[in-house]
Amino acid sequence: MHDIWNPWHGCVKCSEGCENCYMYYLDGMRGGNGAEIRRTSNAVYPLSRDRKGQFRIQSGEMVSVCMTSDFFLEQADAWRGEAWDVIRRRSDVVFYLLTKRPQRVAACLPEDWGDGWENVFFNVTCENQKRAEERMPILLDLPFRHKGVSCTPLIGPVRLGKYLDSGQIGRVVCGGENYGGRRPCDFDWVRALREECVSREITFCFLETGTVFISDGKRYTLNGKRTQTVQAFRSGMNYEGRPMRFYLTDNWGLPIPEEDLYKKRYCKNCEECAMKLVCNGCSGCGKC
Numbered sequence: 001m002h003d004i005w006n007p008w009h010g011c012v013k014c015s016e017g018c019e020n021c022y023m024y025y026l027d028g029m030r031g032g033n034g035a036e037i038r039r040t041s042n043a044v045y046p047l048s049r050d051r052k053g054q055f056r057i058q059s060g061e062m063v064s065v066c067m068t069s070d071f072f073l074e075q076a077d078a079w080r081g082e083a084w085d086v087i088r089r090r091s092d093v094v095f096y097l098l099t100k101r102p103q104r105v106a107a108c109l110p111e112d113w114g115d116g117w118e119n120v121f122f123n124v125t126c127e128n129q130k131r132a133e134e135r136m137p138i139l140l141d142l143p144f145r146h147k148g149v150s151c152t153p154l155i156g157p158v159r160l161g162k163y164l165d166s167g168q169i170g171r172v173v174c175g176g177e178n179y180g181g182r183r184p185c186d187f188d189w190v191r192a193l194r195e196e197c198v199s200r201e202i203t204f205c206f207l208e209t210g211t212v213f214i215s216d217g218k219r220y221t222l223n224g225k226r227t228q229t230v231q232a233f234r235s236g237m238n239y240e241g242r243p244m245r246f247y248l249t250d251n252w253g254l255p256i257p258e259e260d261l262y263k264k265r266y267c268k269n270c271e272e273c274a275m276k277l278v279c280n281g282c283s284g285c286g287k288c
């Protein structure tokens with residue numbers, strides 16, 4: 001992803017997928033504690049401008065929100081109103097939300113939410129079947145115009161077919177576990193999820209293998225995110241289904257012409273990166 005906005009940092013573990021949370025891992029490496037929750041100095045980052053007076057986040061970009069926390073974390077209730085206001089004011093940007101707490105969402109929506117805002121792409125995590133059965137019915141009941149599923153880390157087989165049949169899901173991604181976690185990801189689980197998506201023309205992206213990957217009964221160890229995403233790309237699992245369209249508007253509520261929207265750029269590394277299918281393009285930061 002090109003841009004990440006973390007209005008708060010730190011989290012409370014709430015399900016199996018959190019066991020080896022990368023935020024806790026990276027904080028621990030720096031001598032910190034991921035359980036300490038705080039508002040960050042970037043709380044209104046999407047409203048910030050560069051020296052020329054232009055927004056740092058351009059019209060048409062997709063911004064991942066709360067990648068070191070959960071947007072619907074109870075401990076962040078006091079800060080969420082400000083974050084919603086930022087999202088409301090940047091109706092020209094797509095905000096990617098991902099949560100393991102969909103049961104809290106309905107009570108956390110702003111008063112003017114209506115049937116959902118066009119610039120919000122709402123996703124739930126389904127790391128195993130138990131969490132899929134728990135979270136998918138809630139996802140389908142919630143008023144969002146754009147919905148997706150993230151099976152990350154994929155730590156068991158997940159079948160989503162009966163939920164995908166709703167026609168509400170625009171995209172499914174999955175990937176194995178890494179950083180401090182080494183629970184294996186089995187290629188058979190990835191293939192099965194892909195089949196469910198392809199048969200319904202839903203975009204499917206296998207982001208990365210994870211550190212321990214099982215293919216045809218053999219166990220492989222892949223160290224490094226780059227290796228994992230290249231191997232995922234080479235597996236040929238990615239599938240581009242029906243396009244998701246976000247009808248973005250300016251401050252006046254008018255549609256933004258296509259030529260004024262952000263254009264994705266890619267570097268050489270992107271050509272063999274499985275995430276290219278769902279990524280916002282390369283910012284040249286050299287970190288991915």
Ligand code: SF4
Pocket residue numbers: 010011012013014015017018021022023024067068069070100
């Ligand atoms: S919800 Fe996400 S950020 Fe929070 S503990 Fe779980 S994995 Fe980590």
